[in-house]
Amino acid sequence: MDEWRTDPTFAMCRALADGTKLSSFVGGPFDVRAVVAGIRPQAKDGFLLGEVPWEHFPRGNHVREAVHLLRTSDSPGRTGTGVVSGLCANDMRAAAVLAVPFLIRIAADTRHRHRAEALAEVSCPARACYFGVASRDQLLLHRAETYDNLYDGYGVEVTGYPAGWSIAAARAAVTADIAVLRPLLDDPDPAVRIRAAYVLATAADPERGVRAAFRSRLAAEQDPIVRAALVLATAESTRAHPHSATTEWIGEQWRDRTQAPEVRLAAAIGWLCLTDEPAPDDLRAAVDDLATDERAHAMNALPWMAAADGSDETGLRHCVRKMLYPEQPDPMGDDPWVPRC
Incomplete structure (x- = not known):
């Protein structure tokens, strides 16, 4: 130094x-x-x-x-x-x-x-x-x-x-460089598609062009983890540039039983970050049912979840605890060296 x-x-x-x-x-x-x-x-x-x-x-x-x-x-x-x-x-x-x-x-x-x-x-x-x-007020904050x-x-x-x-x-x-990054949402490599969504979520998007690209890709995307990434990216962009119709659409995704569980979980987290409303009982029930240990580990492929990860719980588990059960204490074995803001 x-x-x-x-x-x-x-x-x-x-x-x-x-x-x-x-x-x-x-x-x-x-x-x-x-x-x-x-x-x-x-x-x-x-x-x-x-x-x-x-x-x-x-x-x-x-x-x-x-x-x-x-x-x-x-x-x-x-x-x-x-x-x-x-x-x-x-x-x-x-x-x-x-x-x-x-x-x-x-x-x-x-x-x-x-x-x-x-x-x-x-x-x-x-x-x-x-x-x-991993809290509602900080996870997707710009x-x-x-x-x-x-x-x-x-x-x-x-x-x-x-x-x-x-x-x-x-x-x-x-x-x-939105024009350079946007084609990467269609890349053959799912890791590139996920990371492209994560990057584009930080772009200024007052005209909602980036969010439109997320929705367009979502219509063609088959990989459930990439679909979850597109939903979280849409939520993060909407947090920076509020749009009530998009918030309502995200709310529809966690209620939609035809969606993949990963998508419904991402939508639930996104919706919680976009609203101040108390978590509905059906959202709590859906998250408790879908957030299995196996799925929580799989969703750590999402950079949002990887960043929210703690030493004794996955990013998804940390988000669920902070957003739906804030009264619960941190895990006893939580690593004191994990960075905290």
Whole structure:
């Protein structure tokens, strides 16, 4: 971490700590939102990494090298994967955000052997600390898009950089590449389809085009786990951009006995996150009946459930307990090292 103190952005963070207003840095060379927005389409498509000021942000050159390695390496031992997600896990997203447009293009390259891994990395900078979160009010939460206040609910990263700026920049990068990501919902690999839905759920979607893509894919999708992913992605997007008709549709899915159990469970969780209404008795009964141990483990293939996972219970079980039975205590053996926000 000492290398961070020699990073140019440290002067900005130190100035913020000394009372300088964050607004004085808006649009400048250390505003990652402005930097990401300024990356030329030709630089993204041509992987012109030299045009991006990686050095302005903590561990930026490390991220650049990882992107280069991921794009060019055929070695299974050194692929560059894990760097972006690792930085995000350590609450250092600013440089990781710069990789997002390039990771999206690696994921879209059907010839690339590590495209699924690249796509898994894309969504990490676009979400705040969410591991272990399983409550109705937090699981699918996207906060307001005004990130100029350091204490906007995201706070600062471990380096002192405003976390809200990183998250806003990542979501803007995903939104800018909706056209590149949307075809991945039809990919032959179910893991890619799931991860594409997870990424697209973070995009700005005021016109409901992304949600329409989820619904369109759902009409053709046969894999029950992927169908569940599409329902959860629809719910997450609707949480950010409310739409009463979509909330009502999600409510219909958990009541529909012709749907796969995984879809009904995903819809129940999505509906609970989208409403403040008490859980109906028939929802409780359906969830209690469908949420078997075997199904809970299978649904951990969904990134939402994997993130909600605890050491002694699956993500689905954690969500059910927090959303329907909040009075129940945490499992006695819960790992104290599991990250909590």
